[in-house]
Amino acid sequence: MIATYLKILRTPKTVISTQFLSCQKDIVRIGLQIEGKVKKLFCGALAIREVDTGSSNAEEQELSALSNSYYDIERFGISFVASPRHADMLFVTGPVSRNMADALRKTYNATPNPKIVVAVGDTAFDGGIFKGSYAVYDGVDKIIPVHFYIPGDPPSPSRILCSLLEILEMCDGIRT
Secondary structure, three states: HHHHHHHHHHHHOOOOHHHHHHHHHHHHHHHHHHHHHHHHHOOOEEEEEEOOOOOOOOHHOOOOOOOOEEEEHHHOEEEEOOOHHHEEEEEEEEEEEOOOHHHHHHHHHHHOOOOOEEEEEEEHHHHHHHOOOOOEEOHHHHOOOEEEEEOOOOOOHHHHHHHHHHHHHHHHHHHH
């Protein structure tokens, strides 16, 4: 144990590259644009309900990364909520399995109008590798209306943020 401790002490310190700082600056820049749109469209707070309809959990890991200290989307006015009754937007991940189709319909119906439905990931778009399987209905749009798709297998947190900004810009264009 002492040998391991000494090895750690002798290891040169890691220097944070400027590429990392540039990436963080981009996240803040995009986040501030999102914050402006959220303030304008949703009176300062966008509530998102995430529904897993049979995914491999990869998309959920990327969505939960949005809440870590690096991305920290709550500082931009976005939060994930437990109840669809409090949600402004639904994020749906995974192909819709036969067991989850009814739960997805109930969640969609419980979400107040106007609701925005976003399919996150390739499997939510068309079923991905599970397409055509007897156990799934393929894409989310076979069960409920989908307004936007975020491609990727899974999409990275930064891609989700950029897509969210595009979605909010389109909603702002529709509203005005």
